[in-house]
Amino acid sequence: MAELVLSARGMSRRFGGLYANKDVSLDMHKGVLHAVLGPNGAGKSTLINLLSGDLPPSAGEILYRGEDISGWSPDKRSRAGIGRSYQRTNIFPGFTVFENCRLAAQSRAPRALRVFSKAVSFADLRDAADRAIAQAGLAERRDVVAATLSHGEQRQLEIAMVLATSPSVLLLDEPLAGMGPEESQSMVALLKKLTPDHAILLVEHDMDAVFAVADVITVMVAGQVLESGPPDQIRDSVAVQEAYLGEGEPDDE
Structure with missing residues (x-):
């Protein structure tokens, strides 16, 4: 049986009297891509925000490798191996692909603002960045300024930045948003490539x-x-x- 990495148990998030998530339970296993579908307002992005630590749950618990992490900060979760992307592309447009990924790798160092430390050397950061770039299929774009990349390549770069932090869990919030057919096919191929080594949660509208x-x-x-x-x-x-899958298409979140 595949390794259970991250799970939610009876997880709820309430804003006043309104539940954005109510009694949600799910499991994420290594080597399994777990997609979340639902119409506008279904609570999909709230789910990712709860799992990543951007929002605290009002009830229930979140377990990472069997440990309750419900009270952990987003930074602590990231350092433990839970990485996420956002609906809106979150990159440094004036930096190259490599520089973006090196900064992401550097965030895992004991002293994130120092390039050199006893634990993490410049060579370590460079290697982590280059591995992530290759995994995301951007090796030929390594030295290109991020702002000049296509929309699809920028979404790939965001995933490469997450990969540079060496995550075991990937929480991906609509990575195909705004893509044409060719770019969507490339992203689907990337997701399939990443699945064997990660537990992936995918929120997506592209059925x-x-x-x-x-x-x-x-x-x-x-x-x-x-x-x-x-x-x-x-x-x-x-x-x-x-x-959800009947007549008519849901509005985008």
Whole structure:
């Protein structure tokens, strides 16, 4: 059985009297891409914010390798191996691809603002950055200024920056947003490449991409889990078809 890396148990997030997430439970395993679908307002981004530490849960617990991390800061979670990307591209546009990834790798050093330390050398940072760039398929763009990259390449760069922190968990919030067909195919190929070595949670609106790449799909409605299972189960579910996959397309979050 695949290694259980990150899980939520009865996790809720309340804003006043409104639940953005309510009693959500899910498991993330190494080598498994777990996609989350749902209409606008389903609580998908809140779910990622809770798992990454950007929001604290109002109830329930989050376990990382069996340890309760519900009270951990985003920085502590990142250092432990939980990496995330955002809906809006989050890069340094004036720096090169390599410089962006080196800065990300440097954030894992004991003293993040120092390039050299006893624990992490410049060579270590360079190697970590170059490995991440190669993993993300940007080796030929290593020395290009980020602002000049295409939209799809910038999304690849953001994932490369996450990879430079050596994560075991990837929380990806709509990495295909705004991409054309060719760029989407490249991102799907990248996600498939990364899955064997990571536990991946993918929030995405591109239905074709989700069903092409996901091993497990969880469907959320109004902050709660409607159904979770393999893609064929979700595709054939009457409840899911009525709530999300039926007539009409949901608005983007």
